[in-house]
Amino acid sequence: MGFATSVETAVAPEITEVPDSPAKFLHGSAQKHHIVYPTVLDTGRSLLSIIVIALFVLTFIVQPFRIPSESMEHTLLVGDFLLVNKMIYAPAGIWKWLLPYRQIQRGDIVVFHFPLDPTDHVVKRVIAVPGDRVHLHDGVVFLNGQQVTEPYAVYEGSYSDNFRDQFPTMIYTDPGVDTGWWMEMRHDVQNGDLIVPPGHYFALGDNRNHSRDSRYWGFVPQPNVVGRPFIIYFSIRKPSTTDVPDLPGDRLGHEKDPVNSVVDFARWDRMFRIVW
Numbered sequence: 001m002g003f004a005t006s007v008e009t010a011v012a013p014e015i016t017e018v019p020d021s022p023a024k025f026l027h028g029s030a031q032k033h034h035i036v037y038p039t040v041l042d043t044g045r046s047l048l049s050i051i052v053i054a055l056f057v058l059t060f061i062v063q064p065f066r067i068p069s070e071s072m073e074h075t076l077l078v079g080d081f082l083l084v085n086k087m088i089y090a091p092a093g094i095w096k097w098l099l100p101y102r103q104i105q106r107g108d109i110v111v112f113h114f115p116l117d118p119t120d121h122v123v124k125r126v127i128a129v130p131g132d133r134v135h136l137h138d139g140v141v142f143l144n145g146q147q148v149t150e151p152y153a154v155y156e157g158s159y160s161d162n163f164r165d166q167f168p169t170m171i172y173t174d175p176g177v178d179t180g181w182w183m184e185m186r187h188d189v190q191n192g193d194l195i196v197p198p199g200h201y202f203a204l205g206d207n208r209n210h211s212r213d214s215r216y217w218g219f220v221p222q223p224n225v226v227g228r229p230f231i232i233y234f235s236i237r238k239p240s241t242t243d244v245p246d247l248p249g250d251r252l253g254h255e256k257d258p259v260n261s262v263v264d265f266a267r268w269d270r271m272f273r274i275v276w
Helices: 022-032 040-061 179-188 248-254 258-265
Strands: 062-066 080-085 109-114 117-128 133-137 140-143 193-195 200-204 225-235
Touching (some): 062 225, 117 140
Antiparallel strands (some): 117 200, 133 140
16 A cells, blocks of 8 residues: 555667657657556555554554643643653563563653543552552651652642641541542551552652642552653643733733744743653
């Protein structure tokens, strides 16, 4: 399949004389440079091939997502558009020599189906893997008894939250905490640490004070993981909530320059940025 290319017709070997008139010369040239153009059927086949390849890529290899909330700021901003590698955590099988499969690691940013509603996609950072012991004290993460250095973590704003500052806790005080998770967690706590069970991960948002994550709804099961975002291919600014519409009588004097409006619409410096 594919687009047909130009084809020149063969010249009969016995025609060797030089044309004795312009008409004969033109007639011979037309025969030598006959061009075959792609038919509608050829074009349709090519387009179908492109569509099939695109569907395969979007289904099995990469998938685009948009960031709608602030839970991963400043790593990922509201309005960032990501491409997610869907094959990096897939079972290797017989293709391990060809594709770069690997296990989920601490610090990986992952996209997964929300455990409480699999129709929703969530993006968080993996803090602990199966077998790890997790504890949070005054907002600091302790993993297997050692304090974790988290240069990506942001603590903007302040409010008292047992599930943020002192975790795990046996006190059920926050209506935002899933009741099933609160009851399950009691069986996974040993000596004040939360033990991550096999086949599960503990994930937090980088914007710790504004993230509903594993502290509130539990572990991320391995089958829920979709993939790992690897690049920001586009980013738009979040509309300001403080913008006040112009009064009818002021619109002529306050119209924005169309060029500046287009430039300000996107965060051009974030385009094609690698996600870490």
